[in-house]
Amino acid sequence: MFGTLLAxxxxxxxxxxxxxxxxxxxxxxxxxxxRARELNALRVNARKAPGDSMAAAALAKAYFDVAQAxxxxxxxxxxxxxxxxxxxxxxxxxxxxxxxxxxxxHDFDDxxxxxxxxxxxxxxxxxxxxxxxxxYLVLAQYxxxxxxxxxxxxxxxxxxxxxCTGLVQAYTGQLSSAHSxxxxxxxxxxxxxxxxxxxxxxxxxxxxxxxxxxAERYYRDALALGRDDGYLLAVWADFLLDNNRPAEVVKLLAxxxxxxxLLLRLAEAENTLQLPSAKAxxxxxxxxxxxxxxxxxxxxxxxxxxxxxxxRKNTALALQLASANYQIQKExxxxxxxxxxxxxxxxxEAAKPAREWLQSxxxxxxxxxxxxxxxxxxxxxxKKQVGTP
Amino acid sequence: xxPHFVMVSVLLxxxxxxxxxxxxxxxxxxxxxxxxxxxxxxxALRDIDFALGLDRDGNAEITWGxxxxxxxxxxxxxxxxxxxxxxxxxxxQVTSLQVDEHTDGGYAVLHLVxxxxxATGALGLQYRxxxxxxxxxxxxxxxxxxxxxxxxxxxxxxxxxxxVVTQTSRWExxxxxxxxxxxxxxxxxDHILFLLSLLLPAVLVLEMxxxxxxxxxxxxxxxxxxxxxxxxxxxxxxxxLAALGLVSLPSRxxxxxxALSVMLAAxxxxxxxxxxxxxxxxxxxxLIHGFGFASVLAELGLPVDALALSLLGFxxxxxxxxxxxxxxxxxxxxxxxxxxxxxxxxxxLGSWLTMLVAFIWLLERAFDLKLMTA
Numbered sequence: 001m002f003g004t005l006l007a008x009x010x011x012x013x014x015x016x017x018x019x020x021x022x023x024x025x026x027x028x029x030x031x032x033x034x035r036a037r038e039l040n041a042l043r044v045n046a047r048k049a050p051g052d053s054m055a056a057a058a059l060a061k062a063y064f065d066v067a068q069a070x071x072x073x074x075x076x077x078x079x080x081x082x083x084x085x086x087x088x089x090x091x092x093x094x095x096x097x098x099x100x101x102x103x104x105x106h107d108f109d110d111x112x113x114x115x116x117x118x119x120x121x122x123x124x125x126x127x128x129x130x131x132x133x134x135x136y137l138v139l140a141q142y143x144x145x146x147x148x149x150x151x152x153x154x155x156x157x158x159x160x161x162x163x164c165t166g167l168v169q170a171y172t173g174q175l176s177s178a179h180s181x182x183x184x185x186x187x188x189x190x191x192x193x194x195x196x197x198x199x200x201x202x203x204x205x206x207x208x209x210x211x212x213x214x215a216e217r218y219y220r221d222a223l224a225l226g227r228d229d230g231y232l233l234a235v236w237a238d239f240l241l242d243n244n245r246p247a248e249v250v251k252l253l254a255x256x257x258x259x260x261x262l263l264l265r266l267a268e269a270e271n272t273l274q275l276p277s278a279k280a281x282x283x284x285x286x287x288x289x290x291x292x293x294x295x296x297x298x299x300x301x302x303x304x305x306x307x308x309x310x311x312r313k314n315t316a317l318a319l320q321l322a323s324a325n326y327q328i329q330k331e332x333x334x335x336x337x338x339x340x341x342x343x344x345x346x347x348x349e350a351a352k353p354a355r356e357w358l359q360s361x362x363x364x365x366x367x368x369x370x371x372x373x374x375x376x377x378x379x380x381x382x383k384k385q386v387g388t389p
Numbered sequence: 390x391x392p393h394f395v396m397v398s399v400l401l402x403x404x405x406x407x408x409x410x411x412x413x414x415x416x417x418x419x420x421x422x423x424x425x426x427x428x429x430x431x432x433a434l435r436d437i438d439f440a441l442g443l444d445r446d447g448n449a450e451i452t453w454g455x456x457x458x459x460x461x462x463x464x465x466x467x468x469x470x471x472x473x474x475x476x477x478x479x480x481x482q483v484t485s486l487q488v489d490e491h492t493d494g495g496y497a498v499l500h501l502v503x504x505x506x507x508a509t510g511a512l513g514l515q516y517r518x519x520x521x522x523x524x525x526x527x528x529x530x531x532x533x534x535x536x537x538x539x540x541x542x543x544x545x546x547x548x549x550x551x552x553v554v555t556q557t558s559r560w561e562x563x564x565x566x567x568x569x570x571x572x573x574x575x576x577x578x579d580h581i582l583f584l585l586s587l588l589l590p591a592v593l594v595l596e597m598x599x600x601x602x603x604x605x606x607x608x609x610x611x612x613x614x615x616x617x618x619x620x621x622x623x624x625x626x627x628x629x630l631a632a633l634g635l636v637s638l639p640s641r642x643x644x645x646x647x648a649l650s651v652m653l654a655a656x657x658x659x660x661x662x663x664x665x666x667x668x669x670x671x672x673x674x675x676l677i678h679g680f681g682f683a684s685v686l687a688e689l690g691l692p693v694d695a696l697a698l699s700l701l702g703f704x705x706x707x708x709x710x711x712x713x714x715x716x717x718x719x720x721x722x723x724x725x726x727x728x729x730x731x732x733x734x735x736x737x738l739g740s741w742l743t744m745l746v747a748f749i750w751l752l753e754r755a756f757d758l759k760l761m762t763a
Contacts (some may be wrong), residue, residue, distance in 0.1 A: 013489070014487035014488065014489040014498040015487060015488060015489065016454040016487050016488075016513055017488060018535070019453065020451040020453050020454030020457065021452055021453070021454060022449070022452060023450045023452055024434060024435035024451055024452065024453050024456060024488045025438075025451040025495035026433060026448040026449060026450055026451075026494075027435065027438060027444055027450070027451065028449070029449055030447055030448060030449040031444060031447030031449075032447055033449075046597040060654075064476050073412040073436065073525060074412055074413050074436075074439075074523060074525070075526055076412070076525060077412050077413060077526055078439075078522060078523050080523075080524040080525060081520070081521060081523055081524040084524050084545075107524075123735030172692070272715065277748055284492070286753060287492045288411065288492045291411050291414070291491065291492045291493070291494075293409050294414070294529055294542070295412070295414050295527045295529060296527075296542050297411065299411070303537075331400075352656035380750075
């Protein structure tokens with residue numbers, strides 16, 4: 001099994017270019033770019049003082065920022081390697097970073113522990129509370145998340161507190177309050193990166209409320225800030241796909257093939273429009289999911305479930321992936337792919353955790369509630385009959 | 390102050406960026422046969438650039454010329470991070486450099502060879518590529534050790550690994566072919582009918598042109614033993630010759646000849662020509678049946694490293710299947726040997742039916758027809 005998987009990336013035949021000028025790889029940036037120069041300076045600093053935790057933290061942080069901006073996990077590995085040179089107990093700055101890297105790899109429990117250890121040493125470290133809040137939201141532990149939001153208020157960090165509280169409200173059946181919380185928070189800040197984040201979340205909340213015009217205005221305001229942001233592009237593309245506007249997605253994401261989640265949305269749009277480019281993009285996604293599986297990476301399961309469900313029509317596998325993902329992540333998009341996969345597989349039982357989540361949280365998105373109601377109307381399933389005509 | 394503002398933008402967005410691209414992998418395919426090692430190692434150009442700096446002109450593009458210019462550095466760097474041992478260290482060298490594409494971009498392809506001090510025993514492998522720089526890097530290893538394939542994802546915590554040619558896997562291989570052999574004799578009706586045609590008269594003796602039961606079980610048993618042993622010896626010889634590729638006959642000819650052998654064996658019961666030397670018939674036609682077994686084995690495929698063992702397993706399986714048939718047949722036939730049921734129903738009618746079926750097989754196989762659905 002593993003052997004055949006391994007054969008797939010190795011399927012192509014190695015070649016010997018004839019011309020020395022043949023370009024065989026493009027790097028993310030030139031050696032003279034400001035980002036490359038900054039990274040290089042930090043590397044030199046860290047190398048000069050091997051035991052200096054400040055220099056190491058600065059380098060690791062810079063790598064992590066590049067990872068976020070480019071969506072390239074290689075830089076997460078670089079940051080992690082810098083940190084792994086330090087033994088326990090870690091200096092606080094490094095431990096914050098390690099927590100961030102761990103949550104990035106979906107190692108949520110260890111990340112929570114890292115941030116707790118940071119707070120034990122430095123109770124005023126607002127970022128540690130913010131990260132804990134974020135992780136609790138992913139884990140659907142809303143009471144814990146609320147405590148972190150409160151801590152941010154006590155530390156007098158109104159923007160962080162507003163973002164945190166707004167999301168907890170949104171996920172727990174108070175979309176209108178969430179909207180006004182996030183809107184008030186937006187008025188508190190002039191920083192573009194904060195505004196972009198808040199506008200994006202306001203767009204999502206408005207879309208869940210069914211206020212499509214308003215959602216579109218928020219998304220467009222966020223896009224007008226002119227910053228590349230993978231999350232914004234992904235949710236905006238989802239909004240367009242949900243509203244049958246695939247042509248705009250094709251235009252929006254044409255240059256974003258290198259990012260898996262954005263390529264997935266691009267391929268969905270192309271598939272709906274039956275464009276010839278869809279075929280190559282579907283193959284590329286197949287290859288990338290296979291490559292991720294090969295190295296034992298399960299952080300792609302939500303995307304792969306959606307890919308198998310919507311594009312490969314492989315409902316059984318989609319449901320398996322969506323269920324496995326839901327064991328780890330429980331945000332609205334994880335819920336939705338689980339409901340859709342269960343519905344497609346006509347498996348009412350598999351949708352049960354999602355229905356219970358909707359019931360206990362009171363989450364108000366009408367689309368999701370309709371999906372959940374539909375999974376209840378499925379006839380009881382004799383599992384063995386799946387797949388027989 | 391500044392880091393906290395950056396942190397806000399990062400807040401709660403972690404999940405989306407987590408799935409862009411994939412982290413760094415190298416693909417290492419190693420084939421060890423005895424003391425000889427050949428390997429192919431695909432390493433991402435971006436990783437080599439990060440470790441060694443390939444982009445000499447700083448234009449963010451790596452050209453084939455830029456990689457070639459650093460070939461010895463790249464080789465030295467890679468080889469310093471891979472150690473293979475078999476009864477001591479196996480020095481490796483890079484024989485050629487190529488390029489390839491994987492899902493996340495361009496790769497340098499290093500072709501390696503090496504020789505170990507020993508040709509048997511465990512193979513040690515220690516992989517350290519990039520772990521000092523990128524803790525998410527993984528080495529995706531496919532190792533074929535004397536025909537046994539191992540696949541592993543190597544991480545910074547893997548350390549020095551040992552791979553062994555496990556005895557259990559040899560034993561499993563033998564078992565697998567043993568079962569195939571048994572299975573084949575059971576579903577190979579032509580072999581069973583041939584054998585039974587020769588065995589039916591073993592409990593009888595022809596006196597005054599009339600068949601009647603033999604007096605002692607010993608006589609019958611000796612006859613059966615001779616027939617089965619000769620059949621076995623004969624088909625083992627040709628099966629081995631064919632499986633080892635020393636002799637090869639067209640399968641249509643072989644299959645037709647097998648059908649003919651069944652026909653003749655059954656006919657000999659009705660119009661006796663050979664009586665006391667049935668073991669010779671069994672031996673002669675057994676040679677043909679061996680070629681038939683060999684074609685089955687060819688479909689299964691024989692593992693190169695365990696050729697003899699698998700062949701032995703398959704042969705043994707065929708024998709076990711035959712012995713099971715004989716064990717069921719002989720006592721029953723001996724008990725019934727003087728009854729009309731056996732003499733007329735089983736012996737005469739059975740031989741007629743066998744002849745008819747074999748005749749149809751012969752037509753089917755010789756002329757490539759489809760007369761029976763079975």
